[in-house]
Amino acid sequence: MFLRDIWYFGTPGEAVGRGAMIRKILLGEPVLIGRTETGEAFALRDICPHRGVPLSAGRLYDAKSSGCGDNAVECPYHGWKFRTDGHCAEIPSLVPGQDVEVSRIRVRRYPVREIQGNIWIYMADEKRADLPPATEPPVMPGFGEVAPNIRETMTFGCHVDHAVIGLMDPAHGPFVHRSWYWRSQKSIHEKAKDFAPSELGFAMVEHAPSSNSFAYKILGGAPRTEISFRLPGIRIERITAGRHRVVGLTCVTPVDEKTTEITQSFYWTMPLLSVLKPVLRPFMRAFLKQDGDMVDLQQEGLRFDPRLMLINDSDVQAKWYHRLKTEWAEAGEQGRPFQNPVKPVTLRWRS
Ligand code: FES
Ligand SMILES: [Fe+2]
Structure with a gap:
């Protein structure tokens, strides 16, 4: 078993460009690590809750016009869209009157910190997945915000x-x-x-x-x-x-x-x-x-x-x-x- 409720080094910050997503396996779980166009890193479980396709194989797009926040992830299979906080924002196949509670569909979101060029991912225990992190990742004292040499x-x-x-x-x-x-x-x-x-x-x-x-x-x-x-x-x-x-x-x-x-x-x-x-x-x-x-x-x-x-x-x-x-x-x-x-x-x- 792996330790839970703690920050793990996820990936170097430079490995995820603006508007890009990568797929990693961390502690046996597939994790999508992405970065919005505005530069903010985020992490989601890399499994579409509809039929299991890795969301990282889809696209990260500017979603302002559709009201999904700055960026959303679109699954490549049926185009379900997820905000970077993991909430589903749109199911394209629905017609008016079909009562699926879209916003209740959710993919797990992992807390992320980007510090000094390192992207840290908080891997909570399943039972405590909705609690805020109790600790913070390490900081190299005296190096400000610079990335490693x-x-x-x-x-x-x-x-x-x-x-x-x-x-x-x-x-x-x-x-x-x-x-x-x-x-x-x-x-x-x-x-x-x-x-x-x-x-x-x-x-x-x-x-x-x-x-x-x-x-x-x-x-x-x-x-x-x-x-x-x-x-x-x-x-x-x-x-x-x-x-x-x-x-x-x-x-x-x-x-x-x-x-x-x-x-x-x-x-x-x-x-x-x-x-x-x-x-x-x-x-x-x-x-x-x-x-x-x-x-x-x-x-x-x-x-x-x-x-x-x-x-x-x-x-x-x-x-x-x-x-x-x-x-x-x-x-x-x-x-x-x-x-x-x-x-x-x-x-x-x-x-
Ligand atoms: S599998 Fe992702 S939208 Fe269907
Ligand atoms: Fe050694």
């Missing part, structure tokens, strides 16, 4: 939990990302990092990053970094070096039980990094692919449904992830506030 998306053939745990796993670096520009197996040394609870998750509190990481060296200055994780699968790494800032946002969104989309975005204030973009992109892809190849390999074992282990301290973050998920689901079911189960602690491991 660079981003890459990759699809992993695994359940979201394995992708998330891979993301926060501190012990795989020297083995999976064994590259001259990152770190080598020889560079393994003992680490002790302080952790604390943070919004919907936990954070490795601000510290000077590992000196064995070449990638940090190109930033210059004396870098400081803080890495936070929040449900449902969002990792934010904030690096400051001198007067410059770099923020890495990694979002893990379940497509279905066996497919997960990873989107990695970077925001920065360093002009040098913008110049280096063509060089950085292949590194980003290579890095993500190293993780992707490992989860593919992991599937070879998981097919046989083995018992797995989480050990101290290197897998404590994975344990927290499971605990956070359980608490989020239980708090939602019981209608009570979420209580973060993470306590401040220092974790030690070699990597």
